[in-house]
Amino acid sequence: MATLALLAAVGISRIVQRSPVLTLGDSAPKLEAESWLNGATPKKFGDGRLHVIEFWATWCGPCIDEMPHLAQLSQVYKGKIEFLGVNVWDRQPDENIPNSPIHAARIKEFLAGTGKVMTYPVAVDHADGRVAKAWLSAAERSGIPCSFVVNGDGKIAWIGHPSAIEPVLTALTNGTYNMTAEKTRYEEGRRKAKLAKQEQAATRARLNALAEKRDFAGFQKEVAKLKYDPSAKLEIGISDVLTKHPEFAVECLEESIQARTLKPFALAQLASFAAKEAKAPEWKQRAINVARRAVILASVDERAFVHGMLARTLVFAGRKSEGLTEVAEARKWVEYVKSEFRSGCRDFLNSVEKLAKPASK
16 A cells, blocks of 8 residues: 555656746757748757747737848848747638648748748648647747747747847857846746736636626726736726626727727727627627727728628627628728738638638538
């Protein structure tokens, strides 16, 4: 019995220690992509060269914003640092199969258009997201863009937003980079992020309790305490209660129209989720009304996106034929979208159209 108890204890210990968080100083995971675009498959890490691995998606505006900067750096450090892009979290419903030719064609089209600045190799993740899991999820990174820098020994030297990567590359190439100090800073950042996440969960619970009581005044006071940019506070507050209390969320959206406290796209986006979660037809209709109002408030360059969100609201409310009509209307405004977001807008409208069309048998 004592032996069994000891074995059980060892087993439990192993379970607890399994899957440590990927952090600075760890060996970089393998980068086994489904396919590679823009060049040959790179050599494995630890070949003496530095590597920058940039995770992105076609729908990610901040990712697109960073592409010219990274492309410029890839030229500055040509021969010293190898830059690699990795497309993740980007499968549309009809692309979620291994080696999807539709997915590959769409990513190639993006690279030929908006993403043409990326002249370095680009990896395409598998349908099961194994690359994102091995890198982003393992490092507890839930957002993109996100960059990893791998040193010449194949160890992760840095993880962060690509906008902050340039001083890191300078230090690594001139020999002044202090891995120990950087890891201490990084781990402290992770610790603070965990505390912030716990605080967010507590705040979400308070907001939902107020929504349950339909306490609008209390809800607004709690939203005002949120530690976000003032323009984002209400959007985040409503998002936190949408799933459990969609009717309350709709009422908040209706009130925000008068106060102009939400931007048109956010207004329509939240309305679409409310239409999806609400049960009664009355509330679905009120969510649609909010989205229609958002279209009226939208500027010319926003109109395609907001029309698209109205279409999605109609689809989520069960009115798919009207949603298709609205997608057609949205397409008329795509030419007015800023050039860097135009491809993403088309992808978004295509995804809404697919939601609205009956599934093929």
